[in-house]
Amino acid sequence: MNALIPALTSILGLAFSVALFDQWRERRGGFQLIWGIGMLFYGIAAGCEALGEAFGWSDLLFRGWFAFGVATPAWLGLGSAFLLNRTRFGYTYAAIVVLSAILAFVVRGRYPDAGLVPILVLIGGIVFALAVGIETYFQNERWPTIAAVGVAATTVVMFVLAGTLQLHLVGEAGSRTLAATAELMPGPARVLAFPLTIPGGLALLFGAVFSTYVFMPKRRVLPYSLDPNQPGDEFLFNLLIAPVAIAVNLVASLPGAARALVSGNIHSRVPATILIALGAFVPNYTDSLDQWAAVGRFVGVVLLFAGFLVSIEVFREIRIPFTSITIATARHERNTGSTADAAANSRREPASHAAD
Numbered sequence: 001m002n003a004l005i006p007a008l009t010s011i012l013g014l015a016f017s018v019a020l021f022d023q024w025r026e027r028r029g030g031f032q033l034i035w036g037i038g039m040l041f042y043g044i045a046a047g048c049e050a051l052g053e054a055f056g057w058s059d060l061l062f063r064g065w066f067a068f069g070v071a072t073p074a075w076l077g078l079g080s081a082f083l084l085n086r087t088r089f090g091y092t093y094a095a096i097v098v099l100s101a102i103l104a105f106v107v108r109g110r111y112p113d114a115g116l117v118p119i120l121v122l123i124g125g126i127v128f129a130l131a132v133g134i135e136t137y138f139q140n141e142r143w144p145t146i147a148a149v150g151v152a153a154t155t156v157v158m159f160v161l162a163g164t165l166q167l168h169l170v171g172e173a174g175s176r177t178l179a180a181t182a183e184l185m186p187g188p189a190r191v192l193a194f195p196l197t198i199p200g201g202l203a204l205l206f207g208a209v210f211s212t213y214v215f216m217p218k219r220r221v222l223p224y225s226l227d228p229n230q231p232g233d234e235f236l237f238n239l240l241i242a243p244v245a246i247a248v249n250l251v252a253s254l255p256g257a258a259r260a261l262v263s264g265n266i267h268s269r270v271p272a273t274i275l276i277a278l279g280a281f282v283p284n285y286t287d288s289l290d291q292w293a294a295v296g297r298f299v300g301v302v303l304l305f306a307g308f309l310v311s312i313e314v315f316r317e318i319r320i321p322f323t324s325i326t327i328a329t330a331r332h333e334r335n336t337g338s339t340a341d342a343a344a345n346s347r348r349e350p351a352s353h354a355a356d
Helices: 004-027 030-055 059-083 089-110 117-137 143-164 187-192 194-215 232-263 269-286 290-315 339-348
Strands: 326-328
Touching: 004 030, 004 290, 030 059, 030 290, 059 089, 059 143, 059 187, 059 194, 089 117, 089 143, 089 187, 089 194, 089 232, 117 143, 117 187, 117 194, 143 187, 143 194, 187 194, 194 232, 194 269, 232 269, 269 290
Parallel strands: none
Antiparallel strands: none
């Protein structure tokens, strides 16, 4: 079972990546390409785990499992950033980048061999977060491109460090279990994991919740506006209360969303993004539970794949990737009043609804 579950995770992750690459080939959406890269990493990391558990852990398998596993959430979260490029989600992304950089600096004492990496991560995180925040403020849809530069550069450095630094070897390589390898990676690589895993995992989770809020029937109990044309003090106040306002409005909107779901009038992206949010949450939670980590990663990829299938079934046909063989034709979104239009407008308008 220790090898079977990661093997299933790898197969499903790689199949998911093929479907995403095929969708990108057809539609040329940047988020599809980036999610495809993320799921490819997901499948490779799980494959390394399956081989390690089945035949014993080698240095190569551990390095691959660590590097691809760390890169996975970064690219999945970056895909969510590209999907939400027309919204104010850039503020959230910038905030979690700063958080991850600060955490990497705070825990530097745990990795005495990390050298200057923690301070470089802190400086780089602040610079990229400021750039993303400024671009979001000026309503430039290219803020995810800045995030992509940071993620790509950090991923390259991570692969170099994970592939070349000497491991903290303990015992015979073939006798190691996955849990026993946790402390083997040198400090520089482990510190660099913070700006990859934390922003990526939280961006995927918060991005899915944000999308759910956008497309569900909303009841705005706490109004707010992130319009950059308002006075500076008002903008900063609204920026601070926006997370609270969104959370309160989301909870207040749940009864209406439940009624819409029961009546069949809910926008189909709502269940899709709920599945994606759960798919992001479960692995993040179970990774701290050694005996459930592999199961959590499998459940996560199942939920992510389910959310993907729900989404593409609505808007296009389902077909065998890279072929013209159609499995299911597209079905049209049921008229839900102005829900879909309001959601579309929330991605375009520069005023308060763009924050929703």
